Amino acid sequence: MARGKQGQKDGAGRERGEVAEAPSLGRVYEGPELLGKLLEKAGATVDVAGLVERFRAAIAKDQLPPEVIPGLFEKEPRFGGPGDAMRFYSNLFGVWDLLVFGASTEEILSWVPAEHGAHEEAHEEEAAAREVELPPRGSVAGIELPYEITEVTWQVLADMQPRERTRRQDRYANMQSELAEWARTVDGLDGAAQETLEYLCFELAEMFDNAFGDRFGAVRLRDLLNAEPAAADKLQPYAADYVAESLEEAEEDEEEPIGPDELKLLERYARQALVAMTAATKG
Numbered sequence: 001m002a003r004g005k006q007g008q009k010d011g012a013g014r015e016r017g018e019v020a021e022a023p024s025l026g027r028v029y030e031g032p033e034l035l036g037k038l039l040e041k042a043g044a045t046v047d048v049a050g051l052v053e054r055f056r057a058a059i060a061k062d063q064l065p066p067e068v069i070p071g072l073f074e075k076e077p078r079f080g081g082p083g084d085a086m087r088f089y090s091n092l093f094g095v096w097d098l099l100v101f102g103a104s105t106e107e108i109l110s111w112v113p114a115e116h117g118a119h120e121e122a123h124e125e126e127a128a129a130r131e132v133e134l135p136p137r138g139s140v141a142g143i144e145l146p147y148e149i150t151e152v153t154w155q156v157l158a159d160m161q162p163r164e165r166t167r168r169q170d171r172y173a174n175m176q177s178e179l180a181e182w183a184r185t186v187d188g189l190d191g192a193a194q195e196t197l198e199y200l201c202f203e204l205a206e207m208f209d210n211a212f213g214d215r216f217g218a219v220r221l222r223d224l225l226n227a228e229p230a231a232a233d234k235l236q237p238y239a240a241d242y243v244a245e246s247l248e249e250a251e252e253d254e255e256e257p258i259g260p261d262e263l264k265l266l267e268r269y270a271r272q273a274l275v276a277m278t279a280a281t282k283g
Helices: 032-042 048-060 065-072 082-100 105-109 120-129 147-159 162-175 177-185 191-215 221-226 229-235 237-252 260-279
Strands: none
Touching: 032 048, 032 082, 048 065, 048 082, 048 105, 065 082, 065 147, 082 105, 082 147, 147 191, 147 237, 162 177, 162 191, 177 191, 177 221, 177 260, 191 237, 191 260, 221 260, 229 237, 229 260, 237 260
């Protein structure tokens, strides 16, 4: 499972969340053939030509990628893991950058990616130079998690070394003790469902901390118990979408699938956590 649960061993003996040779989330376009396959696999409603058309129209309106990318899908994009997601977004941002710098549609559609060997070093340097990172902690205004924060945070956590991720989880349990204990002891969840809720709450708390810094205070038990799950979509639309996609992946996990009844309860709890985290954020 790509999201919502980490720290268990997969069939190859490595911990989930450690992706072998996963590409960096750079801004590198690898050509129409690869991007076309990525778009199809992710469930996009456009091909490469349609993507270019959407991006070009958005740039003309001074829009940003996070305002456009969600509209490429009728449902949440689907990925095989963090590596696939990072490569997909790397190519999207790469196309966006090329259009901003004046590339024509014909150039995008006939783009030939750099070959290995003589161009490999230059290609890697370009990817490193364009690497997308989290903005400075606490630099986001308001109380709504941006699309970029939700996407980059879970990818960073997934690719993190297990020891560092455990250190982050320990810090979270100390700083958000009521939230962590609530997620660990809620009624009606067992096994994989329980672990998924605990890790989801950790991921969401990391997103809030990255975005809002010290404005994100301690989440209180009373707010968790009184939170209305239906309010999550309005308060945190991007994070609520992330929760929905995580639970879809949890349902389809072949090793530890979560049943429909537990899944429904798990979604309710995750949405309650989102609402309570929002209440803990100073505007």
